[in-house]
Amino acid sequence: MKSEEFIKFSDPMKLFSSWISEAKEKEVNDYNACCLATCDAAGIPSARMVLIKTFDERGFVFYTNLHSRKAKEFERNVRVALCFHWKTIRKQIRIEGPLLELPKNEADKYFESRPRESKIGAWASKQSSHLPEGYQSLEKNIKFYENKFKNKTIPRPSFWSGRIVVPEKIEFWKDVKNRLHERVLFKTDNEKWLKEYLYP
Numbered sequence: 001m002k003s004e005e006f007i008k009f010s011d012p013m014k015l016f017s018s019w020i021s022e023a024k025e026k027e028v029n030d031y032n033a034c035c036l037a038t039c040d041a042a043g044i045p046s047a048r049m050v051l052i053k054t055f056d057e058r059g060f061v062f063y064t065n066l067h068s069r070k071a072k073e074f075e076r077n078v079r080v081a082l083c084f085h086w087k088t089i090r091k092q093i094r095i096e097g098p099l100l101e102l103p104k105n106e107a108d109k110y111f112e113s114r115p116r117e118s119k120i121g122a123w124a125s126k127q128s129s130h131l132p133e134g135y136q137s138l139e140k141n142i143k144f145y146e147n148k149f150k151n152k153t154i155p156r157p158s159f160w161s162g163r164i165v166v167p168e169k170i171e172f173w174k175d176v177k178n179r180l181h182e183r184v185l186f187k188t189d190n191e192k193w194l195k196e197y198l199y200p
């Protein structure tokens with residue numbers, strides 16, 4: 001009953017590439033969104049959505065504020081998990097592994113490509129901190145940075161950067177009728193990928 005593609009692919013990054021291309025074509029919004037799970041020092045988990053902006057042989061890249069709750073958690077515990085789910089194509093991908101810092105020059109290059117308003121937003125948002133005067137505090141910060149960077153190039157804030165999720169496990173899940181879903185798990189072993197099938 002195994003799908004052709006589960007049999008055919010021995011490199012999970014290639015299978016990921018194939019599924020994300022399909023999602024890009026068919027998903028209405030944010031085909032590259034996935035849930036990122038982190039754990040605090042006491043082992044208490046938390047999860048939120050992020051966008052995976054690129055992926056390559058190193059892993060999966062997302063960007064965030066390094067003072068945010070997630071960053072405080074992953075700075076202490078670099079082991080994280082990602083979960084993609086695409087409703088339109090009824091597929092899920094789960095990824096687990098440690099985080100690596102994205103080289104600063106790559107983060108600079110990505111930041112440079114963002115619209116000016118998003119750059120100001122990155123400076124103005126103290127992501128995950130309490131807003132003392134409600135939304136006004138954010139508007140005040142936006143005005144402040146618009147003024148500060150008026151007619152100037154906006155540099156990447158040092159507290160905003162990218163991280164790479166280095167996959168040690170990647171599991172692909174595909175909907176099959178009668179809940180007899182297909183699952184294939186890839187695990188790294190001495191830089192090789194081992195493949196196994198799982199019960200639904």
Ligand SMILES: Cc1cc2nc3c(=O)[nH]c(=O)nc-3n(C[C@H](O)[C@H](O)[C@H](O)COP(=O)(O)O)c2cc1C
Pocket residue numbers: 030033046047048049050051052062063064065068069070071127128
């Ligand atoms: C579809 C979607 C994509 C998102 N992408 C990102 C992202 O790439 N980076 C980010 O920091 N927050 C992103 N967010 C916001 C986060 O889910 C979250 O609210 C924020 O990062 C604060 O999380 P934290 O308090 O756990 O650090 C996204 C939210 C949604 C719904």
